[in-house]
Amino acid sequence: MKAYRILLYYLYTPIEDCLAYREEHHRFCLENNLLGRVIVAPEGLNGTVSGLAEDCQRYMDWLHADPRFAAIQFKIEEHEQHAFHKLHVRVKEEIVNSDLPVDPLKETGVHLEPNEFRRLMNDPDVVLVDMRSNYEHNVGKFKGAITFDMENLRELPDHVAEIEHLKGSGKKIITYCTGGIKCEKASAYLLHQGFENVYQLHGGIIRYGLEEGGENFDGECYVFDGRVTAPVNHVNPEIISTCHVCGTTTSRMVNCANPECNEHLPICEQCGWDMDGACSDTCRTHPRKRPYNGQGYYPKKFEDYTPVMGFKSAQGSFKV
Structure with a gap:
């Protein structure tokens, strides 16, 4: 067993005083030797961090002890060392940039657990739709999935016409992404645009690989840490x-x-x-x-970076 862990998580849940909570969260990460990126927004929390197994466990226990975050589902991977070089906890408008006119707390696609997804993915009445950026699905994607040539989720409205033929078809549309967070808004947007039978892979590619072996995921999964890509498929892997x-x-x-x-x-x-x-x-x-x-x-260089710098620059792109 490797000494370090990489945690990937998100949760849509209201956070009232984002600036105060950002400082509290940053301080906890500093005190427990965690590195990574965490986004705090009025709509919720999104993070990926690395640290020693015991420090990561303490972090998960701390978040779950807060009623706002008790429902967080962590994707946990083993690693030989820290997967990040720095710690950044920032306040932003959204926990994933989308600018889509949706609220996942009110409406989103039906969550499919990894075992349900595995059972359905080869059904002829199922269409898989990749909600990630082009450089991500170029290195790995599910067999037969529809992909969009987009740089980020904000471009999704420009590509919806490519699956317009699925409206009224009776097909089940299953969206997927790395950890599940993009699909919360992407699936909601498809519903908003009149699509029916919209589902999403709960926990994304990473959770599917951890729990179900990653069958039928071709290539590797692009990840946003020092690994750059990570193997997912331990059943029938294929490089694409x-x-x-x-x-x-x-x-x-x-x-x-x-x-x-x-x-x-x-x-x-x-x-x-x-x-x-x-x-x-x-x-x-x-x-x-x-x-x-x-x-x-190549991690970004900040000439004046120190782990505690964030206490002086907490706002990020958040407007107060």
Whole structure:
């Protein structure tokens, strides 16, 4: 068993004094040596953190002891070390950027537990719809799923027409994403647009992999920590992405070493070294190219960063 844990979670629940709670939450993370990203918003809480197993357990117990967060469902993965380099707890308008005119606390798609999803996913009357960004589903997705060429969830309204034919078809539409949070709003938006029989994979790809072995998820799951991608399918795994440079099969994702490009791309290990972490000769010779360390993961640098800095800059993009 590995010493560290990575926790992924969210919960839509009203939070009244976001700034005060952000400070309380940040302080607890500091005192328990947790790193990661947490978003506090009037509509709820969204986080992914890493730490030693005992520190993560203390964190989960602390959140569950708060009546507002008692229903949080944690996705727990083992890891050899911290998956993050810094700690950021921020207050924002939404716990996932969408700008969609929906409220998951009032209406959302029917939750499917991983075992139910596994039973239904191959039904001919079921259509799987991926609600993640293009760079995410390019490296991994469920077999036969519909994907959209979108950068983020705010672009969903521009792509709904692509599944308009499903209205009135009698098909069951099952949305999915990494941890489930995007689907709460995406499925609600589909209902808002007149779609029927809308479901969502509760807990997302990560929970399905942990509880059901990840069957029929091709490739790897893009994750927002130092791993970049994580294996999900332990039943019938298949790599679907190819190296951006040489075209060989690879599930290895990197960010281009040129910060002005910073594209998320599959690049095999050999090409990673040959291109010095860049996606093209132009990026490889760019004067601002970052040093390549073999990982292709470049956490943002903050010249004045300290773990307690957040106490002085709590508001983030939240308007008070």
